Amino acid sequence: MSTKKMISIAAIVVVSGLIIYGFVLISQIFSNNTKFTEDEVYVHVPTVATYAQVLDSVSPYVTNLDRFEMVANKMSYPANVKSGRFLLKKGMNSYELVKAMRYNVPVKLAFNNQERIENLAGRVGSQIEADSASLMHSFKDSIFLKENGFTEENVLTMFIPNTYEVYWNTSADKFRDKMIKEYRNFWNKERVADAQKQGLSPTEATILASIVHKESVKKDERPRIAAVYLNRLRLGMPLQADPTVIYAKKKKDNDFNQIIKRVFYNDLFLNSPYNTYKVTGLPPGPIAMPDITALEAVLKPEKNNFIYFCASVDRFGYHEFAATLAEHNVNAKKYSDWINAQGVKR
Known part of the structure; x- marks a missing residue:
């Protein structure tokens, strides 16, 4: 070859x-x-x-x-x-x-119905890289709070419940900064003007909305409940909202996991800035994160002259409203007799 x-x-x-x-x-x-x-x-x-x-x-x-x-x-x-x-x-x-592995996929981050800023930090921390401790530190940063007109007690009002698109590796500070932008977008000129018509700032409106939110799960009833509280504020009456007493009790006990179904007479004397039976006006912060319907109820309340309301025996989940104390006492006794018959102790 x-x-x-x-x-x-x-x-x-x-x-x-x-x-x-x-x-x-x-x-x-x-x-x-x-x-x-x-x-x-x-x-x-x-x-x-x-x-x-x-x-x-x-x-x-x-x-x-x-x-x-x-x-x-x-x-x-x-x-x-x-x-x-x-x-x-x-x-x-x-x-x-x-x-x-080069394409960072965003997270659909959702939160609502959080009772405290600590609960919110835990909820958010379960969905992104930043943990609850770093989020709490960022949320309560004194410089941030001062620059944006919040306090540690009311900073929860900054967070509008919704679903947001964020990257998993978003830092605590970047997440907080995104939330303040969302807050400003939500509180546009129209909503700010609506709050002002009720004599409220956005923070105050949110605090009141948190009480309305806790008072009723019936969204169609919330504008009426909001009107009652606004009527009381205008008259200089204490709000006398049972959900604020429940919140005050949980805060005093440092136990927000306890379930309290009933407010007793002695509870009304609890010393707390959140107890609206003893303190006139709004509490220093929200007692929960109100949803949008509760916020809208405060901004666009029903027009009425009701001053009182209590849970309805005949329409479960709803309330009976009254313009006078005499009418209210009749409704309240009916409810009290009913709940005693149910044997609710706590």
Whole structure:
């Protein structure tokens, strides 16, 4: 065999080998490299995470980690690790997996009906990287509070219950700053003007709305209840709202997990700025996070001359309203007799 033939054969062998190697390499890169049974999973990469930490995070979902690493190195991923929340889909190949680890997917963060700022911090901290402690520190930052006209007691009024799109790796301060922007968007000129018509600031309107929210779950009744409280404020009467007494009791006991179904006569004398039987005007902060319907009820209350109300025996969940004390006493006795018959002790 001539030298030329030998060189030609060798060249063919080498080229064939390269083609086969390339085919195998490409098939490895573009073949399925996932091992989870769900349609999709999310991987969370903490802020300032290392490449090694990323590998630990993805390894439970990747069939061949060496193949993933090979592609990651080719795509310069180890030197460009991103923190955040990343979506991996069943059947992804190594190239798609690495590409997915570069696209931070936002979180649909939701909160409502939080009784205290501590509860809110816990709720938010369960949905993003920032923990409840760092969120509490940010929410109660004295400089932030002063600059935006809040106090530690009323800062909960800043948070408008809704669903928000944020990145999982959003810091506590950035989340707080987003919430103050949402607050300003909510309190537009029209809503501020509506609050002023009732003689209230946005913070005061929210505090009153928190009481309305706790008084009734019936959204269609809330404008009437809001009107009663506004009537009392205008007359200089104490609000005498049972939910504020319940809040005061929980705060005094430092136990917000207790369930209190009934307010007794002796409870009305509890010394607390939140007890509106003893303190005239609004409490220093909200007793819960009111929903939008409660806020709108305060901003656009029903026009009436009612001063009193109590729970209805005939329409469960609703209330009976009265313009005079004599009328109210009749309604109140009816309810008291009913609840005593039920044996409610607490």
